Amino acid sequence: MTALDQLQVFQSMHASPHARLELSAQLGDGMAAALWSNRHDARDYEAPSHHTLSCYIADGTGTFRRERPGTKGAPDKLCIMPAGCVSNWIVNGSIRLAHLYISEEQFALGCVTLLDREPRELQLREADFIEDPQQARRFHQLIGLNWAEPGERLLTSSLAHEILSHAILGQVGQREGLRLKGGLAAHQRRQLADYIDCHLEQSIGLGELAGLCNLSEYHFARMFRESFGLPPHQYLLARRLAKARQLLSGSDLALGEVALMCGFASASHFSNRFRQAVGATPGAYRVALQGSMAVQPLAPRG
Template structure:
């Protein structure tokens, strides 16, 4: 994350990093809190930043906009190449989503069929947007250390970017997505998911395979399969784990790795939550039926 100047600036300040993680497709999330009085300056970062205040922020002001104050669920958009000066006068807890201008520009092409140079991401301070705030709060609650948490975070990140593209670039426009994926597309995406269940799949990777924007892909996938992509991938991982547990006495850690779970404990927790039994109990039950 050394190329993320906003992240680096906060690291050098009195901000406390609770956790951070790459979510795939050049999306990075970070959860921060600050409790000390200090000023912070962001000077022409090369990336975009979306910020949501989770707690506090009432005494945080941006220089030049002293009449505006932060509060929980207030959002800030800090575009690449912007400059901003912040006076930190109280406690604040916030989540950041970092993404590149190249990624946002690519979305302009796939989502709106527009040239990236025609669109500019607005600089916003203490904006209200209930839908965007809800997505960022869900992102902050995820466990980014496990595979399905990162995958869901990746999906949320793409939802956030599409929302920003549609509402914060001066090209406000609703997009109607009708129908699901064509039969050949459904077959292809199922084949790709099954072939890469043991890898860190992302919504961007799946959408690119079908030459669709992440926005259109997620909605068409849901219409075709009845669940979002990240939920379907988890179902397929659990199904593969059941098959592996039933076939042989393979160590649980090996089953987890083959099915895309981050650890044996991660598999065990997901297995018990989904099926109501432990992986060990299921293995013994399956062996008794053989």
Template sequence: MTSLDHLQVFQALHSSPNARLEHSAELGDGMVAALWNNHHDARDYQGPSHHTLSCYIAGGTETFRREQPGTKGAPDKLCVLPAGHDSAWVINGNIRLAHLYFSQEQFALGCISLLDREPRELQLRESTFLDDPIQAWRFRQLIAMNWDEPGERLLTSSLAHEMLSHALLSQVGARSGLKLKGGLAAHLRRQLTDYIETHLGEPLSLGQLAGLCSLSEYHFARMFRESFGLPPHQYLLARRLGRARELLRNGSLPLGEIAMACGFASASHFTNRFRQAVGAAPGEYRLAFLR
């Protein structure tokens, strides 16, 4: 789960005497949703360590970035604020906006699994007052859900994953002038991802994965992190949990069989890891999608 204390954009708004947090929810997998009201304010965001997707729900017609005073917001306008960006905002009048925060690790996983590219090759493009009706509709679905009700919060988490995938497919571009050093060759990266996907139900060791690349464990771990954006054990756990979510949503296998199919040592180990990542037990997750 992601701590709100480490979300700089969230904290910048929370520290304002004029901004009011209507609601927030930690959605698991490094994602957090928040719904805000604000009026007559000025806020700066300086190099956050996380990415932010923002949608104006109401108002915003007199809101602008300080360096772009002629460009104003409006309901259903979206902003994409990548990790590491700097922006300064002036809010005139009243505004209601929804935020979805997600971690760089989730961005990295999406680059690998959805785009088949190394995360360091790509960047989330910064955009201000973007028109994207599909994503705006998803934001309105998001805020219509009851984040306090466990089942609906799990559905909210699934919707947030859809929003992240949409952003990856529409708002990601290659880094200009990039000269990559180190890391794994593209064919080795693909070989590893294919191998991991077909062997998720088996115990996979660092030495076993390093051997596929003819590298020592030390060099493999370092080069894997450079290419994948996260260490091998974290990537492997994320893929196992991803497979588990698919099986829970789309089938009726007993939890013990799902645990084995996804490489967890026992049903209790699976349940503990799943709860840590998603914020609910596997059975609760399955029930949410049967409603």
């Protein structure tokens, strides 16, 4: 989980004498959120290592990109600032806006599970002041929750997943000037993804996965990371946690059963891993989400 003080866009806002942080929270799964108020300011974001999705909650009609002064914001307008992009902003008058910060690893998972594509092939398309009522509604719901209360913070995390999935499905394009080297063949990547999802309840070793591709463990681990955007153990854990979230929200299975079905050695190991990733125990997650909000399902790949 990335600390807020390591997020460049967050830190640029926090360093401003004009901006005021109203709310902030770590949401688990490589995501964080913040609600800001700002007035008469200039902010520069220098190629951050994370993605930022923003929604103008109120005002913002005097906000624009320095190089495009004729195009201005407005309430419910959304901006997409991908990792690695430089952007320079002028704020004339007042603005209130929400930010959702997303790690490269979480974006990579979405590319693999939602689009069945290699993350290195794709990029989140930069966009200013787009209209998307469904996304704007999610942002308004998100800031309406009490992020300091554990149960409502879990609901916030669920909404953040929905916002990210929507952006990946609608705002991702082919990376320009792409020349891929190394990595796994497309059929190998699909075979591995299917195999992992079909055997989550079992112990899956690196050698077992490497054997499916007839590669040494060393070369397999390197090529897996090229094609999946994260190492094998991290991808496997993410898929196990995704299945656990699905089972916790959609079934009444005992926590021990959920742990075994998702490949965790024990209920305590499951609880520790889940809490590290999500910020709450599996039991607290179930209480917060079951019957209150549909959790993002185990993502398809096709």
